[in-house]
Amino acid sequence: MTDDLEPTGASEGTVAHEPIGDPGLPEHQWRPTDVDADLERRAERQVSTLFGLGALLFLGFCVAYFTVDADQTFLGWNGQNFALGATFGGGLLLIGVGIIQWAKKLMGDHEIVEERHPSASSDEDRTAVMIDVNAGLNESGIARRPMIRNSLLLSLGALGLPVIVALRDLGPLPHDQRRTVWKKGMRVVNDVSGTPIKPEQLQVGQLVNAEPAILFEEDADGERVLHGTEALQVKSKAAVIVVRMRPEDITPSKGRENWGVDGILCYSKICTHVGCPISLWEQQTHHLLCPCHQSTFDLADNGKVIFGPAHRPLPQLPLGVDSEGYLIAMSDFPEIVAPSYPELARDQKKLDKNS
Structure with missing residues (x-):
């Protein structure tokens, strides 16, 4: 039984296991967007649309803050609170859905096996992590998909507007x-x-x-x-x-x-x-x-x-x-x-x- 075990630089008294060559994963199934360029572009437009709508809702928050009367009611609720909550919450929801769609349909799709390692990372491991991070960024396509990148930056930038506007409720000095x-x-x-x-x-x-x-x-x-x-x-x-x-x-x-x-x-x-x-x-x-x-x-x-x-x-x-x-x-x-x-x-x- 010890023939399958081989020391690989582990500390004294421990024996490291070699990774299993074939863990029994099923054959990889490619997504439609991986094999069809039209579907890929369609998914890209969908994600960008979600980010763009999120930006519009954040702008709607700012408009509602100044235009909806604080004493107005809507379906029994405070009208201003309803408008602010709906626009701000809707904007966050659209950003979240857009990121999920981006990850599911367009980001890199392949299995990764990571070996267990000591808690103290070595310099080689840190270098490898940065290589993986850069590889992930490349696989996300953010550099070669300017439409998604720019719409995401627009939406996240608009996210700061409600925060700035809401600071007005702290009142005048x-x-x-x-x-x-x-x-x-x-x-x-x-x-x-x-x-x-x-x-x-x-x-x-x-x-x-x-x-x-x-x-x-x-x-x-x-x-x-x-x-x-x-x-x-x-x-x-x-x-x-x-x-x-x-x-x-x-x-x-x-x-x-x-x-x-x-x-x-x-x-x-x-x-x-x-x-x-x-x-x-x-x-x-x-x-x-x-x-x-x-x-x-x-x-x-x-x-x-x-x-x-x-x-x-x-x-x-x-x-x-x-x-x-x-x-x-x-x-x-x-x-x-x-x-x-x-x-x-x-x-x-x-x-x-x-x-």
Whole structure:
């Protein structure tokens, strides 16, 4: 039985087997595209068409992103999500099907037997691998099939367009959004019911989550009514809290003596650390706590930071009362409403200069 075994440079104590000359594989069957030039060209056109359609779907993704309304519905689904998913997923599917068709019909088709070898490859093995890789590239026909190569490159290049376009959903940088929708005369309304607030409705120690009335008013005064995603974006940036304290407990800084109404003050709901919504209110101490990283602001002392990682006071909105007795804003926030970022100090100086 040992006549069929022969050492071939194996390590001591082991015996290497010579490969079987005929492992019993059936006779190779050539594919139609291997023997018929017309079928080969037809397959090449099919693969190129799949890649080209994939590129068109990626372009369709970009078109749908800008043209399909985010609030539109289609068969009960969000219309924009459906359009983006269908075009992007369809493009990936067509590329995958095209590559499979390319491999099945046009790439080299023959059996390969590889001997087992030690895990540490020798220089000769590495050289052989590169020879095989180059041979595979030659057999794939990518060099002599420019139609397939170019259409694949086109499709893969178009694949990057949806990625670039989708980055827009990360939103504008904070220093490009220096103002909120608040302006003089705009009513402060409850963020749940949308009803305007009168000073006598608030008790000492009470906190109310509020927002600008523009989100709920009709377009009676020429103002553009906001709906859907745009309204939610404006609401999130302009969200405020309204608190009432005893006037004698408040220590306003110079120039802010008239920013409140009978002890009622209004501050941004956005923490100046990383932008978390903040409304944990301590009535007795007049402190407002952020639930994310425990930054603490003293609302009786101009929103001053007294604890935590925040470095800027909470922006305060100056308040007044209109002719019907409802709380209104007297202007927009004088400070930038946003989490802290390196360019904030520079942008705040520019904002103060232009104000």
